[in-house]
Amino acid sequence: MTDASQPILRINALTKRFDDFTALHGVDLNVAEGEFLAIVGPSGSGKTTLIRILVGMDELSDGAVWLRNTRIDVVPANKRPTCMVFQSLALFPHRTVGQNIEFPLKLRKVPPAERKARALELLDTLRLPRDYYDKRIQQCSGGEKQRVALARALAFDPEILFFDEPLSALDYRLRKTLEKELKDLHRRTGKTFIYITHSLEEAMVMSDRIAIMKAGRFEQIAPAEEIYARPVSKFVAEFMGEVNFFDLRNGQAEGLLMTPETAAALAGRSGTLTIRPESLRTLPEGQAADLTFEGEIVAEYLLGSRMQYRMMLATGQEMIVEVLRENGVAGGIGAALRVGCDLSAAHLIEEARDAAA
Numbered sequence: 001m002t003d004a005s006q007p008i009l010r011i012n013a014l015t016k017r018f019d020d021f022t023a024l025h026g027v028d029l030n031v032a033e034g035e036f037l038a039i040v041g042p043s044g045s046g047k048t049t050l051i052r053i054l055v056g057m058d059e060l061s062d063g064a065v066w067l068r069n070t071r072i073d074v075v076p077a078n079k080r081p082t083c084m085v086f087q088s089l090a091l092f093p094h095r096t097v098g099q100n101i102e103f104p105l106k107l108r109k110v111p112p113a114e115r116k117a118r119a120l121e122l123l124d125t126l127r128l129p130r131d132y133y134d135k136r137i138q139q140c141s142g143g144e145k146q147r148v149a150l151a152r153a154l155a156f157d158p159e160i161l162f163f164d165e166p167l168s169a170l171d172y173r174l175r176k177t178l179e180k181e182l183k184d185l186h187r188r189t190g191k192t193f194i195y196i197t198h199s200l201e202e203a204m205v206m207s208d209r210i211a212i213m214k215a216g217r218f219e220q221i222a223p224a225e226e227i228y229a230r231p232v233s234k235f236v237a238e239f240m241g242e243v244n245f246f247d248l249r250n251g252q253a254e255g256l257l258m259t260p261e262t263a264a265a266l267a268g269r270s271g272t273l274t275i276r277p278e279s280l281r282t283l284p285e286g287q288a289a290d291l292t293f294e295g296e297i298v299a300e301y302l303l304g305s306r307m308q309y310r311m312m313l314a315t316g317q318e319m320i321v322e323v324l325r326e327n328g329v330a331g332g333i334g335a336a337l338r339v340g341c342d343l344s345a346a347h348l349i350e351e352a353r354d355a356a357a
């Protein structure tokens with residue numbers, strides 16, 4: 001029996017040093033049973049180093065990793081109930097699909113008939129035709145190989161599946177299809193997935209929570225909506241997409257017009273006010289929002305169903321505004337633009353918080 005309230009994985013104060021360089025600075029992380037956690041961050045932030053330690057490909061310098069009540073950082077990789085799916089797949093190219101999927105079962109000395117039955121079941125799970133059992137890996141397409149690699153990972157029946165950028169080598173359409181399939185697979189298997197990616201979009205589509213790494217530390221760990229709406233730092237806000245920043249000093253910010261109620265709510269507060277381009281709306285003459293901005297359009301882009309404007313405020317600050325195409329403004333570059341948003345759509349990163357991050 002497992003206790004659902006207990007995390008399946010606990011990482012305590014994990015530090016990794018390579019000679020005099022520290023790649024991970026005492027990171028803590030709890031992963032819930034059955035969770036889909038994505039780890040994102042810029043190149044060199046420590047994602048791969050962390051995963052390599054978790055699966056046992058590398059040793060930590062300090063700290064501990066627990067799988068339920070067992071300390072696993074002292075357990076050799078091949079004895080850990082975890083499994084890794086790589087971008088490079090690591091399939092046996094000259095063997096059949098069936099042989100590849102059955103490999104982990106063979107290692108465990110499962111009898112041939114039972115192995116085959118399980119491999120066929122896994123072909124069903126991954127939505128590959130059963131007659132692929134005898135097909136050679138070399139004859140499979142990129143997407144099919146990825147499914148075979150997943151089937152093989154599931155054949156290990158691991159407690160946790162780790163993924164290191166498994167889709168990054170695939171073309172856009174296939175990636176999009178497999179993103180949805182992976183999410184679906186996660187739901188159907190109920191396994192815990194920990195997934196590294198460079199792609200924020202991928203993380204947002206698939207995961208329950210996103211952990212954002214920066215220079216060997218977790219900057220924020222939360223569901224995507226929360227990270228998007230309430231980033232703890234400018235780094236996270238920018239990482240999650242386009243954003244406008246306003247420097248708020250004692251409730252005042254240059255270029256920002258406020259209603260008396262908004263001014264009262266922001267009175268005495270300092271930090272960075274963040275406003276997403278799509279939170280803004282165009283305002284008719286004479287109408288004001290909680291926060292209002294006035295300026296001139298310096299560039300405009302048609303983004304499918306939306307229009308994006310770059311607007312120059314009187315202060316010289318540029319702002320990005322995104323509205324539905326039907327709400328776009330006539331006049332184009334050089335035209336005056338008035339936009340605004342509700343105070344609830346703006347998020348204040350308080351000063352002390354950002355400085356500490």
Ligand SMILES: Nc1ncnc2c1ncn2[C@@H]1O[C@H](COP(=O)(O)OP(=O)(O)OP(=O)(O)O)[C@@H](O)[C@H]1O
Nearest residue numbers: 018021023041042043044045046047048049050198
């Ligand atoms: N074996 C090693 N020896 C020395 N430094 C290393 C070693 N492995 C990784 N590093 C350093 O540790 C830091 C983190 O690397 P890591 O590969 O974990 O980053 P990452 O976030 O996975 O990057 P990417 O997204 O580019 O794969 C980098 O600065 C890297 O140069």
